[in-house]
Amino acid sequence: MTDYQEYLDFLYSALAFQNKKQLVLSEDTALVADIGLSSLEVMEFIEKIEDHFDISIPLNILPDVNTIGDLAKKVRELNL
Amino acid sequence: MLFDKFQTMADFQAELAERHVKPFGAVTEKILSATEGVVEGRKVILAGTNNYLGLSYDPRCIKAAQDAAAQWGTGTTGSRLANGSFSEHQALESEIAQFYGVDHAIVFSTGYAATMGMCSTLAGPGDTILLDADSHASIYAGVKLSGADIIRFKHNNPEDLAKRLRRLGDGAGQALIIAEGIYSMMGDVAPLQEIAAVKREYGGYLFLDEAHSMGALGETGRGAAQAAGVEADVDFFAGTFSKSLGAIGGFCVSRHPELEAIRFCINAYIFTASSAPSIIASTRAALRIIREEPQLRQRLWDNAHRLYDGLKGLGLPVGPTASPVVAVEMEDRPATIACWQALMEAGVYVNLVVPPASPSTNFLLRNSVSAAHSSAQIDTIIDAYGSLVAGGLFTPTSKAH
Numbered sequence: 001m002t003d004y005q006e007y008l009d010f011l012y013s014a015l016a017f018q019n020k021k022q023l024v025l026s027e028d029t030a031l032v033a034d035i036g037l038s039s040l041e042v043m044e045f046i047e048k049i050e051d052h053f054d055i056s057i058p059l060n061i062l063p064d065v066n067t068i069g070d071l072a073k074k075v076r077e078l079n080l
Numbered sequence: 081m082l083f084d085k086f087q088t089m090a091d092f093q094a095e096l097a098e099r100h101v102k103p104f105g106a107v108t109e110k111i112l113s114a115t116e117g118v119v120e121g122r123k124v125i126l127a128g129t130n131n132y133l134g135l136s137y138d139p140r141c142i143k144a145a146q147d148a149a150a151q152w153g154t155g156t157t158g159s160r161l162a163n164g165s166f167s168e169h170q171a172l173e174s175e176i177a178q179f180y181g182v183d184h185a186i187v188f189s190t191g192y193a194a195t196m197g198m199c200s201t202l203a204g205p206g207d208t209i210l211l212d213a214d215s216h217a218s219i220y221a222g223v224k225l226s227g228a229d230i231i232r233f234k235h236n237n238p239e240d241l242a243k244r245l246r247r248l249g250d251g252a253g254q255a256l257i258i259a260e261g262i263y264s265m266m267g268d269v270a271p272l273q274e275i276a277a278v279k280r281e282y283g284g285y286l287f288l289d290e291a292h293s294m295g296a297l298g299e300t301g302r303g304a305a306q307a308a309g310v311e312a313d314v315d316f317f318a319g320t321f322s323k324s325l326g327a328i329g330g331f332c333v334s335r336h337p338e339l340e341a342i343r344f345c346i347n348a349y350i351f352t353a354s355s356a357p358s359i360i361a362s363t364r365a366a367l368r369i370i371r372e373e374p375q376l377r378q379r380l381w382d383n384a385h386r387l388y389d390g391l392k393g394l395g396l397p398v399g400p401t402a403s404p405v406v407a408v409e410m411e412d413r414p415a416t417i418a419c420w421q422a423l424m425e426a427g428v429y430v431n432l433v434v435p436p437a438s439p440s441t442n443f444l445l446r447n448s449v450s451a452a453h454s455s456a457q458i459d460t461i462i463d464a465y466g467s468l469v470a471g472g473l474f475t476p477t478s479k480a481h
Contacts, residue, residue, distance in 0.1 A: 039436075040440075040441060043213075043232075054247065055247060056231045056244045056247050056248075057231075058208075058229040058230050058231055059230040059231070059232060060229060060230055
């Protein structure tokens with residue numbers, strides 16, 4: 001089982017390209033409100049995570065995901 | 081504020097009004113034939129109506145509708161489960177099942193209700209749905225209501241579907257896979273032989289929406305699965321009466337006898353009035369015509385090739401292959417709107433498609449071809465696009481890459 005911090009670290013690195021405002025990312029950084037990801041960019045980001053962990057992330061979980069921390073927790077649950 | 085979320089749309093509509101352009105909800109004041117009408121005061125060729133076989137204006141279909149209205153009245157005023165199952169509805173269900181060579185069929189009041197209703201009901205909490213990323217809005221609406229886990233696979237990508245089925249492990253055999261025959265916006269056809277092969281390897285149930293391919297593809301017009309020779313791999317076929325059949329309504333057919341129990345669980349079937357008898361009668365007449373006149377399909381494809389080749393010849397960014405839907409893809413919104421308006425002024429009505437209705441961030445001038453178009457009409461459409469190119473309305477930056 002991968003540690004929560006490892007999920008966070010992967011998400012930070014996966015977001016590097018899309019972090020156009022060069023924000024200092026933390027688990028409280030909001031994907032849309034802070035980083036400004038478009039819906040298409042969110043889907044590309046999700047796909048990157050899916051391929052890295054070899055999982056599928058159901059669309060249903062996305063309404064509950066606002067921050068990088070929310071997503072790290074969901075991905076950890078799915079990868080258990 | 082409750083209304084804040086609508087501000088972007090209100091601004092867009094205001095922008096269109098300021099430019100005196102009305103691409104959404106343009107009013108048709110008169111229908112002159114299956115391919116000509118008066119829209120917003122202009123006589124235009126109808127090149128965005130999905131009337132693939134031109135049957136909306138076929139005298140046999142019109143007569144059938146008139147006779148049925150006289151015999152049965154204008155509406156059923158009730159649900160199929162209450163007073164709204166007339167013998168006409170039952171007859172159409174038998175005929176559509178027979179057309180597909182299966183035993184079970186449900187007729188819905190709209191195509192949207194058919195796909196939304198089936199997708200919201202077939203899978204439920206604890207189940208998994210795998211759907212093509214470019215699926216129609218009615219499919220997305222349905223799966224969202226289902227309560228199942230919703231997983232998208234890349235559009236027309238059987239490898240991605242296989243990867244996601246593999247990730248489900250033992251659950252793959254119970255998954256519901258959703259694809260379409262011809263995709264409505266770009267006109268591309270699903271690689272159904274490959275999708276069927278993936279399904280055979282991993283298991284699952286395949287639901288195929290043939291809304292834009294029924295009547296257009298396949299030896300007897302059953303659609304993309306028939307054309308690909310994989311009908312035995314499809315568990316549920318859905319479709320609409322509002323395109324090739326020229327009326328309104330939808331259907332789902334299946335070889336699975338369970339469809340008869342499913343019928344009583346679909347809210348979009350139970351809690352809405354059934355189709356007016358006139359609609360059912362014209363649909364039955366149109367289905368007979370599809371069976372008896374395969375030359376209509378040939379004419380449709382001749383016209384599709386003529387338009388596709390013509391637009392491609394102008395250097396316009398169209399899809400990879402000819403299809404009854406020919407979409408010209410552009411990146412720039414003002415340029416696309418200007419082109420749409422110029423086409424109207426040239427006497428050609430097409431669909432303007434903006435995201436999220438288009439499958440990417442691009443804008444579309446979406447043309448749909450009919451068997452009823454004459455060669456001269458197709459050439460007029462091509463000439464209208466040619467004038468846009470000559471007039472510099474299509475610039476390298478306005479074209480999508």
